[in-house]
Amino acid sequence: MSIMAEPSAEGRFGEFGGRYVPETLVPACQELEAAFREAWSDPTFVTELDDLLRDYAGRPSILTECHNLGAQLGIRLLLKREDLNHTGSHKINNVLGQALLAKRMGKTRLVAETGAGQHGVASATAAALMGMSCKVYMGAVDVERQALNVFRMKLLGSEVEAVQSGSRTLKDAVNEAMRDWVANVGETHYCLGSVMGPHPYPWMVREFHRVVGKEAFAQCNALLDGPPDVVVACVGGGSNAIGIFSGFVDTTARLIGVEPAGGAAVGRGVPGVVHGMRSYLMQDEYGQVQEAQSISAGLDYPGVGPEHSYLSSIGRAEYPAVTDAEVIEAFKMMARSEGIIPALESAHALAWIVREAPTMQGQVVLMNLSGRGDKDVEQMMEILG
Amino acid sequence: MSASTPTSTDFGTMETQFRAKRAAGRKLLVPYVTGGLEGWQQAIRAAADNGADAIEIGLPFSDPVMDGPVIQEASQRALDAGININIIFDQVRELDVEIPLAVMCYYNTIHHAGHERFAHLLDAAGIVAAIVPDLPLEESGPWCTAADAEGIETVMLAAPTAPDERLPRIAARARGFVYSVGLLGVTGERTSLAASATSLAGRLKAITDVPVLVGVGVSNAEQAREACLIADGVIQGASVVKRLMDHGPEAVGDYVAEVRAAITF
Ligand SMILES: Cc1ncc(COP(=O)(O)O)c(C=O)c1O
Numbered sequence: 001m002s003i004m005a006e007p008s009a010e011g012r013f014g015e016f017g018g019r020y021v022p023e024t025l026v027p028a029c030q031e032l033e034a035a036f037r038e039a040w041s042d043p044t045f046v047t048e049l050d051d052l053l054r055d056y057a058g059r060p061s062i063l064t065e066c067h068n069l070g071a072q073l074g075i076r077l078l079l080k081r082e083d084l085n086h087t088g089s090h091k092i093n094n095v096l097g098q099a100l101l102a103k104r105m106g107k108t109r110l111v112a113e114t115g116a117g118q119h120g121v122a123s124a125t126a127a128a129l130m131g132m133s134c135k136v137y138m139g140a141v142d143v144e145r146q147a148l149n150v151f152r153m154k155l156l157g158s159e160v161e162a163v164q165s166g167s168r169t170l171k172d173a174v175n176e177a178m179r180d181w182v183a184n185v186g187e188t189h190y191c192l193g194s195v196m197g198p199h200p201y202p203w204m205v206r207e208f209h210r211v212v213g214k215e216a217f218a219q220c221n222a223l224l225d226g227p228p229d230v231v232v233a234c235v236g237g238g239s240n241a242i243g244i245f246s247g248f249v250d251t252t253a254r255l256i257g258v259e260p261a262g263g264a265a266v267g268r269g270v271p272g273v274v275h276g277m278r279s280y281l282m283q284d285e286y287g288q289v290q291e292a293q294s295i296s297a298g299l300d301y302p303g304v305g306p307e308h309s310y311l312s313s314i315g316r317a318e319y320p321a322v323t324d325a326e327v328i329e330a331f332k333m334m335a336r337s338e339g340i341i342p343a344l345e346s347a348h349a350l351a352w353i354v355r356e357a358p359t360m361q362g363q364v365v366l367m368n369l370s371g372r373g374d375k376d377v378e379q380m381m382e383i384l385g
Numbered sequence: 386m387s388a389s390t391p392t393s394t395d396f397g398t399m400e401t402q403f404r405a406k407r408a409a410g411r412k413l414l415v416p417y418v419t420g421g422l423e424g425w426q427q428a429i430r431a432a433a434d435n436g437a438d439a440i441e442i443g444l445p446f447s448d449p450v451m452d453g454p455v456i457q458e459a460s461q462r463a464l465d466a467g468i469n470i471n472i473i474f475d476q477v478r479e480l481d482v483e484i485p486l487a488v489m490c491y492y493n494t495i496h497h498a499g500h501e502r503f504a505h506l507l508d509a510a511g512i513v514a515a516i517v518p519d520l521p522l523e524e525s526g527p528w529c530t531a532a533d534a535e536g537i538e539t540v541m542l543a544a545p546t547a548p549d550e551r552l553p554r555i556a557a558r559a560r561g562f563v564y565s566v567g568l569l570g571v572t573g574e575r576t577s578l579a580a581s582a583t584s585l586a587g588r589l590k591a592i593t594d595v596p597v598l599v600g601v602g603v604s605n606a607e608q609a610r611e612a613c614l615i616a617d618g619v620i621q622g623a624s625v626v627k628r629l630m631d632h633g634p635e636a637v638g639d640y641v642a643e644v645r646a647a648i649t650f
Contacts, residue, residue, distance in 0.1 A: 010523065018524055020492055022451050024544035024569060026521045027551075165457055166447060178450045183570035185546060273493045273519075274448050286469045287497025288447040 003249045003316055004206070004242075004307070011199020014313055016306035019198040021276045025178075028185045033200040035105050040207060045104065052096050053211060056129070057086045059093075061212075063219040064369075068337040073357035076364040078228065079340070080216045080244060082371060089343065089371030090212060090240040091122040095191060097208035099126035102189035109184065110134045112191045113177040115142055115170035115236065116298030116345060117149025118371055119193030124158035126191075134158040137176040139169035142297040149375050167291035169300045170236075174275050194237025195305035198276030202305050206242045213247025216366060227251040229363035233370065234258050234348040235266075235319065236298050238305035240370035245317065253366075255317035257308055258352040260327070262293030265304035266312050266319035272303075279306040295324040295383075296344040298371075326351040328383065331373065343371035344379070397538035398513045399439055399485040399561040403596040403617070406438060412648040413562070413598055413618025414609075416625045416641055417441040417489065419459035421468030424634045426476055431638030432625070433482040436645030441516060441620060442477065444470055444490035451518040451601075453573030455623040459630060470494065474510035487514035487540065487561070492528070495520075500531035507537050514538040514561045522555055529558065540564050543589055545581040556593035563595050565616060567602040573623045574604040578611050586616040606640075606647035613648045 011017045011033075019029055039045040053059040061084050066077040082090035102110060110127050112134065114120030120136040127134035136153055140162040143150055153160050166172040174197075181190040195202045195209075220228055231248045233241035235257040245255050259267055265280045272281030274289050282290040282302035294300045304319075311317035322330075327344060330351035335341045342350065349367045353360075373380075396404065403413055416432045418425050420442045429440050445460035445468055452460070477486060488507065495503045495517065507515060515537055520528060522541065532539045538560035543552055545566065556563055567582035568575070582599050589597045599612040600620030609619045621644060628636040 019521065020519050020524055021521060022518055022544070022566075023521050023542045023555075024546050024566060026523070026544075027546045027548060165461070171448065175448050175450050179453070179571045182451070185569060271496075273496050275450075276519075278496075281493075283493070283497060287493045288464065289493070290447075 004246050007203050013307045013310035016279050016309040017202055018278050020273050021198045022182055024182050029198050036101060036200055036204045039101055039104060049097055049100055057092045060215045061085055066338050074361045075357055078366045079369045081369055083369050087122045087125050089118040091119045093211055094205050094208040095122040095126045098191045099130050103130055107187060107189040108132055109188045110191045111177050111180045111188055112136050113173035114138050115300055117146040121149050121152050123191050124153040124156035128156045136160050137163050137173040139163050139173050141168045145379050146297055146375055171302060194239040195242045196237040196277055202307055205239055209239050209243030210246045212243035216244055217247035227253045228366040230254045230365045232256045232349045232353055233368040234345045236301050238308045240368050242307060244368040257317055257319045258348045259319055259321045260294035260299045261321040261323045263299055263301055264321040267321050274303060277306050279309045280304055295327060298345040320352055322348050322351040330354055341373035342369055343373050344376045346370045397560055399538050403562055407596055407617050412613040413438045414645055415439045415441055415620045417443055417622035419443040419463055419626055420473040421445055421463035422459050424629055426480060427634035428629045428637040429480060431634050432641045433484050435638045435642040437641055439485040439487060441487050441489050444488055444494055446491040451571050453571040455627050456572050459626045474506055477510045485513045487516060488512055489516040492517050492520045495528055500528050504531045504535035504537050508535045514540055516540040542566055545569060545585045553592050556595050559595050562598045563589055565589050565597050565599045567599050572601050575602045578608040582612055583615045606644045609644045610647040
């Protein structure tokens with residue numbers, strides 16, 4: 001059996017996961033779980049989603065070998081190009097799956113949280129495509145630093161609410177989206193943007209991102225003799241990482257999930273419960289959730305999806321952290337050496353590769369380029385002057 | 386009755402009192418006060434002096450998903466003032482009010498402290514019950530085991546979305562009372578009592594003799610009266626906290642007296 005099997009009936013991966021939600025949402029989570037289970041084993045649904053991923057999102061995404069950077073670093077560097085998907089990141093894989101499922105369940109409205117705005121844009125896009133209404137919650141801090149994506153969501157017909165509570169970033173946007181869901185649970189589907197939250201989300205979102213790992217595995221097989229030596233992805237909630245890990249978890253490849261130094265849930269957290277799940281969580285001595293600090297809005301999250309906590313606890317994946325300064329260097333490096341402007345989130349993965357390259361000489365390193373950097377150009381303009 | 390329902394000899398302090406008061410024809414009134422908010426101890430004393438049957442003390446949490454803007458702000462103010470559970474429990478010991486005290490806290494506060502340790506901390510502070518709004522039935526086992534062992538009554542919440550088969554299981558696990566969630570939504574004041582408030586209370590009353598109290602969205606004396614036509618009592622949250630923040634502890638006393646009068650039939 002794969003290490004990434006279905007979670008237990010209670011939605012646990014080892015001792016992580018579960019369903020810690022207000023009573024109001026328990027029936028909704030149960031209903032969603034049943035609907036997903038049924039749809040995921042229905043060839044009609046799977047085919048419909050595959051068609052959308054191919055004809056609308058542009059899958060499969062290509063694999064690009066970075067000859068310049070590879071030579072510079074003394075490794076063979078492969079990029080899984082999720083940045084080339086429609087809407088510019090991996091987020092569309094999950095969103096098309098959830099929106100299709102929501103429609104099948106008879107829901108007419110989506111709510112979503114967003115950090116960098118990529119999940120919000122993807123949700124707004126799917127809502128426009130499928131004729132659903134959509135409201136996106138975004139921390140006020142992020143509304144400011146990702147203004148372009150805010151405008152994109154509005155263009156697509158979604159309402160965007162700037163969340164003023166708490167740290168005014170991703171974690172507070174999740175709280176507000178959950179409050180909305182509690183109040184409107186009948187007609188609304190909560191389109192959660194990562195492998196986090198209450199069961200069945202961590203499992204369902206992983207399944208919708210499996211396509212990344214499946215494609216990458218086949219592409220690596222065609223290019224190499226076996227799996228790559230190392231598979232690297234950035235980790236906010238952990239969806240792009242779980243997607244690519246899923247293709248290699250049962251191989252010998254090292255799996256590396258890179259967290260921002262200011263949001264290192266696995267690295268610095270202890271198990272806690274927030275947003276419906278038990279997982280590693282940055283918190284103070286009284287269990288108050290701490291505010292993450294990262295240059296990248298999409299990784300500015302004090303928790304992590306429960307399956308990552310599990311993969312860490314059994315030693316199958318490693319979760320190092322990189323600093324904002326290292327990320328900025330990596331961002332510039334990829335632009336200059338390869339002609340690819342990465343999302344700041346994805347630049348975390350490269351930052352780790354650059355730092356660790358001396359210990360990986362001659363190895364094949366596969367990195368998930370989870371998104372493109374258009375949304376970050378304005379912010380970088382300010383930082384770089 | 387299911388195996389986990391306590392017999393009359395081992396009801397906890399709060400449930401014993403609530404059942405006796407109900408038998409005497411009294412409706413139960415439980416005001417909510419955010420622990421650590423300026424004037425909170427005086428507000429609790431004022432509530433106790435003006436007809437409250439128990440107090441629900443909110444333990445401020447960074448991520449209160451079941452709370453609307455008023456209680457969110459109260460929590461944030463208390464946290465910004467440096468409040469933590471040690472300070473709150475110390476100050477609870479100084480309260481010396483006669484009525485039972487309960488805490489309302491998010492599960493991570495318990496999880497982080499440790500189940501047994503947290504139950505012990507409550508008991509040591511003289512708190513008899515706990516309400517944990519993000520701990521549904523399926524996840525409640527470890528906490529309930531620790532709470533039962535320490536004699537802490539765990540109030541279970543029931544929501545309007547619950548199918549019929551779920552309600553008896555919730556009631557069987559409830560100690561103290563069943564918290565009948567008044568509407569689909571988070572805490573906060575509403576202009577009218579949602580129809581779901583009385584319909585869920587009615588569904589619960591039909592299947593359990595554990596006291597049924599309506600909370601969330603019971604925003605004034607008139608709405609409390611309406612809820613008490615069906616339910617055994619009400620929890621008043623945002624309307625109490627708002628008065629404390631805007632007008633101070635005496636306003637809480639006046640308000641509790643007003644609600645008490647309205648629910649005295
Ligand atoms: C491009 C990109 N990568 C990664 C992330 C982080 O999310 P996850 O860890 O779920 O992949 C985001 C989130 O906004 C993103 O936009």
